[in-house]
Structures are given as structure tokens and as C-alpha cells.
Amino acid sequence: MRNIIRKPWLLLLSALFIFSGMGPATPVMAGGRIDHSLFAGLLEKYVVAGKVDYTGFKSEEATLNSYLDVLAKIDPGQLSRDEQFAFYANAYNAWTIKLILSGYPGVQSIKDLGSLFKSPWKKKIARINGKVMTLDHIEHAILRPQFKDPRVHFAINCAAKSCPPLSSTPFTGTKLDVQLDGLTRAFVNDPKNNYLKGNTLYVSAIFKWFKTDFKNGIVDFFLKYSQGDFNTRLQAVGNDVNIRYLDYDWSLNEK
Numbered sequence: 001m002r003n004i005i006r007k008p009w010l011l012l013l014s015a016l017f018i019f020s021g022m023g024p025a026t027p028v029m030a031g032g033r034i035d036h037s038l039f040a041g042l043l044e045k046y047v048v049a050g051k052v053d054y055t056g057f058k059s060e061e062a063t064l065n066s067y068l069d070v071l072a073k074i075d076p077g078q079l080s081r082d083e084q085f086a087f088y089a090n091a092y093n094a095w096t097i098k099l100i101l102s103g104y105p106g107v108q109s110i111k112d113l114g115s116l117f118k119s120p121w122k123k124k125i126a127r128i129n130g131k132v133m134t135l136d137h138i139e140h141a142i143l144r145p146q147f148k149d150p151r152v153h154f155a156i157n158c159a160a161k162s163c164p165p166l167s168s169t170p171f172t173g174t175k176l177d178v179q180l181d182g183l184t185r186a187f188v189n190d191p192k193n194n195y196l197k198g199n200t201l202y203v204s205a206i207f208k209w210f211k212t213d214f215k216n217g218i219v220d221f222f223l224k225y226s227q228g229d230f231n232t233r234l235q236a237v238g239n240d241v242n243i244r245y246l247d248y249d250w251s252l253n254e255k
Contacts, residue, residue, distance in 0.1 A: 034074060034087060036170040038067035039094055043168050050165020051255040052097070054104050061101055068094060072127040083173035085147050090170045092138045092156045095126045099135075100159050100252070109250045110159045150213045150221065151180040153206050154187045161249040162193070162204065188225040196233050199240050205248045218243060 042063060046056035057064060071091050076084050096110070099120060103113050114120040121136040143152050157166040164187045171179055187193055187204075194203045207218050214221045219234070219241055226234055234241070 033083065033173060034079070035070065036067075036086075036090060036172065038063055038070065039090060039170045042067070043166075043170060046255075047166050047168040048255065050253065052159070052166055052253055053255040054097075054100055054252075057097055058101055058104060061098075064094065064098060064101075068098060068127065072129070075129050077129075080173055081147075082176045085143070085149070085152075086171035086173050086176050088138055088143050089152070089155045091126060091128060092135060092143070093166060095135060095138075096157060096159050099123070099125060107252060109252055111250055144210075144213060148213075149180070150210070150215075151184045153210055153213070154183040155180055157253070159253055161251045161253050162246075163253065164193075164206075166253065185225050185227065188222060189227050189230060193246075194222070196230060196237070196241075199237050200242045200244055201234070201237075202244045202246055205245045207243075208245045 042057060042060060045060075046053040071087070071094070074087065076087050079087060099113060100107055100110060107113065110120050113123075119136075121139075122134050124132045124134055126133050126135065126138060139152075139156060143156070154164040155167070155171065157163050159166075164183060167179070167183060169179075194201070196202070201219065201222065203218060203222075207214065207221075211218070222234060223231065
């Protein structure tokens with residue numbers, strides 16, 4: 001008898017729950033876009049000119065965790081191509097920060113978080129759509145082969161000083177091309193990373209490690225993205241250019 005009395009109340013409560021919007025919020029907004037606002041707030045506060053305030057991130061690690069929970073609930077296969085790229089690039093960067101925080105402040109380099117038998121990029125840490133994957137998997141099994149866009153190397157951040165700077169805004173599908181172009185041009189034209197001396201083009205080791213991603217060659221890529229005097233001098237050198245790769249500084253990109 002008690003169950004019979006309760007049943008109408010249960011039905012009423014269920015109806016109120018459904019129609020009042022009290023259910024769990026979906027991380028995917030109208031138009032198939034992802035809500036990256038939690039990550040945007042953290043990046044705006046704790047990333048300045050590519051330098052990362054890990055102490056600040058540590059103080060708001062709960063917010064970062066909430067954002068990672070948002071990413072974990074998303075099925076990337078339901079997103080548009082640009083939203084997928086943005087999703088995986090943001091996931092890579094956010095999980096890299098989380099990895100650094102796992103040992104911070106006792107971390108001088110991301111490599112400190114690896115071991116003799118396993119690099120930090122091979123740790124299964126990233127929760128995505130019911131799976132737990134490595135940073136290497138996101139980069140080498142998804143972003144590089146599926147999207148075939150060399151600008152990815154200037155979007156994802158490895159927490160090292162020689163790595164292309166971490167963007168202070170998250171990627172979004174609607175602005176992706178502009179964001180990727182801006183980050184690529186900024187890195188290519190920064191003389192700390194690449195420069196021309198005589199007939200020798202000194203470039204980041206990134207261009208050696210991922211040479212096959214630059215389909216038309218490294219020089220062609222630099223001719224496309226270099227600007228001003230750098231571009232003029234590079235054109236003047238023409239086919240006589242030699243390429244040298246710079247040493248990579250794996251020190252932490254902290255503020």
C-alpha cells in the first residue's frame with residue numbers, strides 16, 4: 001500500500017526533473033560546439049606569452065579536473081572535422097598541464113615524469129569517450145595521421161621551453177584556421193626558434209623529427225609562413241639554402 005501511495009509522487013518528481021532542465025548539463029552546445037569556457041578561464045589567467053604559471057594552475061586544479069571531465073564525456077566522432085581537431089588539441093594541452101601538476105613543483109622538465117622504460121608521453125592518462133589513452137596516441141595516432149596538417153606542431157604544447165608556446169586561448173572549430181595560422185607564423189618568425197644566417201637556415205628540431213609532415217619541404221613551408229625581411233632574404237637565397245637543426249631545450253616552460 002505504501003508503494004502505491006509513493007508512485008504518483010515519484011512520477012511527478014520525475015516529470016519535474018525532466019522538464020525543469022535539472023539533469024546533467026551536456027558538454028556539447030548548440031551547433032555541435034564544445035564548451036571550453038573552463039579551460040579558457042584558466043589559460044587567460046595562467047598563460048602569458050607562452051609562459052605557464054603552474055603554481056596558479058595548481059591552485060585551481062579542481063577547475064582543470066572539471067574541464068577534463070567535460071572532455072571525457074564527449075564522443076569526438078559526433079563533431080565536425082574542425083571541432084574534432086580543436087577538441088584533440090585542447091585535450092592534449094590540458095592533459096599535458098595535468099601531467100606536469102602531478103609532480104609539480106618538483107619538476108624541472110616533463111621528461112622527469114617518465115622513466116627508463118616509459119616516456120611521459122606513453123603514460124595512459126587522457127580520458128576520452130570511455131577510453132584512457134596516451135599523449136602519444138593523441139598526437140601520432142589521431143592528430144597527425146587523420147588531419148594531415150603540419151600546423152598541429154605549433155598548436156600542441158610539450159611543456160618545454162623550445163616547444164611552440166602554449167596558446168592563452170583554447171582552440172575552437174569556428175576559429176581554428178585563423179588560430180593555427182597565427183601560432184604557426186608566430187613560431188616560424190621568432191628568431192629564438194628559427195633564423196637565417198648567410199645561406200644557412202637554422203630551424204627548430206621539430207622540423208627534423210617530423211620532416212615527413214612538411215610535404216613540400218621545410219624551405220617551402222618557411223617561404224609560406226615567414227614574413228618581412230626574413231622572407232625576403234630567404235627568397236634571395238633560393239635553392240642554395242642549407243638547413244641546420246637547433247638544440248632543443250626541454251626545461252619546463254614555467255613562468
